[in-house]
Amino acid sequence: MTEMIRLDGVTKRYPGQAAPAVDGLTLSVRAGEIVVLLGPSGCGKTTTLRLINRLIEPTEGRIFLDGEDVTRVDPDQLRRRIGYVIQQVGLFPHMTIAGNIGLIPRTLGWEKKRVRARVDELLDLVGLDPGTFRGRYPKELSGGQQQRVGVARALAADPPAMLMDEPFGAIDPITRERLQDAFLELQARIGKTIVLVTHDLTEALKLGDRIAMLGEHARLVQYDTPAAILAEPADEFVASFVGSGAAMRRLRLVEVGSIELVPVEAVGAVSTSVRADQSLYEALDAMLRAGDEGAVVLDEDGRPAGAVSWSTIVRETPRAAESPHAEPSADPSVEPSLTKAPNGESGRR
Structure with missing residues (x-):
């Protein structure tokens, strides 16, 4: 299977901090798969995600998107090729839902008719009726509906890859499970390459094709399928994170x-x-x-x-x-x- 994202010996050091936030991480993500970055809070998961789309610049190492070194790509152009979904959604409150979803296509110079068609297509894709939601504002939507709009916005320019940082973390458990199910159904249709951050084992097992278990400083402890990690944890750290009930x-x-x-x-x-x-x-x-x-x-x-x-x-x-x-x-x-x-x-x- 084609490699879509690769991190090669990536390190991130912040000024004034003795230990790196990310320490020599090497990781490969295949096209069309969901890879979950799983680990305790503060281990460098989000930093790793933000390194991929250059919201943060690496101190050492190289990052590739579809074989191209991202440091040689204009950051704005790079981010148009990578969808980004965050826990807080980040919708612009003064824009309608159509305005939020259509922002990147408009920036790319799409014609109004094409933008409108894309907005309606994406609203339908994420399970929101275009006629009902197109003209609404974010404050008029529930948390789950806002998160669906966030996913639609990330897909607006049809990027080959998506980064998702705790996308369902701020939603109540019932809505979260429904959104996870809807997300998997959507992924089955669109087949994007997705790197998703979570500290929730349940979510990682449900969503991930492969799970990258990260320890302190984003050191890769184990990288395997959910079933393999449950059956054969690499060390005591992974075993303790998985906890009891692995057989079930x-x-x-x-x-x-x-x-x-x-x-x-x-x-x-x-x-x-x-x-x-x-x-x-x-x-x-x-x-x-x-x-x-x-x-x-x-x-x-x-x-x-x-x-x-x-x-x-x-x-x-x-x-x-x-x-x-x-x-x-x-x-x-x-x-x-x-x-x-x-x-x-x-x-x-």
Whole structure:
């Protein structure tokens, strides 16, 4: 896969500070993937993000966008090639929503008709009705709606890459989960290269194709898929960040249809059914809530494709790291309903 963003030995030192904010970071981001920068507060995640679009200049090292050294590109031109979404959204309060989204296209000299068409296209893309929202002002929108507009604005000039700094951090949990789901649906359609900053493990597992675990001074501790990081943390720092419940988190990353199913007859008379594209975690949760020891698995046409059982899921847990990354759908903590098996024994092994 083509490399879109590369940081090569990047260091950032601020005057008067003994230790660098970013210390020799080397990182490669492939075209079309979401890479999450994950780590504790103050570890240099946001500084790294701002180095990519030259809001901050590196002290040492080189940064490339689609093979081009960004230090040789005019900063304004560079930022038109990289969308930027921040937690506070940063919409201009005196501009309408159309004015905010159309700002960069107007700066690029687009004709009014083309700008208007692009604004309406993007509003529709992020799930906001153009006729309703085009003429409104930011203060008339909810936090979630403002964040959608922020994403639309970042996409206005159709940049190949996007940087997102805690984009869902200032939103209530229910709205945050909905926006994360909408964001993944949007990414499936547009396929941008995205570097996203968060300190939230749940968000990183849900959104990231790969996760870059950063320690102090943005030192790269581990760079791998969510499932691999859960299964094999590189050191105690990563293990402590992941915390307990890793096995249950891994079940969220495996689709039911990706494992070997058993015949429907093998699970007997059960009332539970799940879709093949649901996670093993969701299947297990549904089975336990119904008191069943198995579930019928339905294909995309709603027909039985086989079945999954409690014992099947238990066997798959150690192998979850080998499976493709699927989207988790909720908080990764272990709910009370998942702590006991149907026979009353502890569900934890």
